[in-house]
Amino acid sequence: MNRILIACLLVGALGGCTSETHSIEASEFQRSCSVDADCVAVSEGTIGCCGLSPYCPNAAVNQVGYSAYQSAIAARTPTCSPRPPCAYLRPTCFGHAICSNGTCTFDPEATDASTAD
Numbered sequence: 001m002n003r004i005l006i007a008c009l010l011v012g013a014l015g016g017c018t019s020e021t022h023s024i025e026a027s028e029f030q031r032s033c034s035v036d037a038d039c040v041a042v043s044e045g046t047i048g049c050c051g052l053s054p055y056c057p058n059a060a061v062n063q064v065g066y067s068a069y070q071s072a073i074a075a076r077t078p079t080c081s082p083r084p085p086c087a088y089l090r091p092t093c094f095g096h097a098i099c100s101n102g103t104c105t106f107d108p109e110a111t112d113a114s115t116a117d
Helices: 002-013 063-076
Strands: 039-042 045-048 051-053 059-062 096-100 103-107
Touching: 039 063, 039 096, 039 103, 059 063
Parallel strands: none
Antiparallel strands: 039 059, 045 051, 059 103, 096 103
């Protein structure tokens, strides 16, 4: 997150990044569920010029709310001009979305890499 903020500040000083804070939370979207298959792993956090940080999922939403989640990410991604250099190396992510007591949640203890988008 600090690298994104520094890049945004540098780009902003050169004339181009919005100064607003952009973020997303899973709680903004439908999270009710009956079974694990109802849920999709997502990331919540700060959205910078290079995308969402953290890169690995850390939350979950219902399949029905996933398209609204994707639309919100697109709408909240700041416009930076010129765009800073972004590293697109994606780490191996672990964990998966589960239905727990009727709410989609993220289980970070899972040892499979099934959360990759």
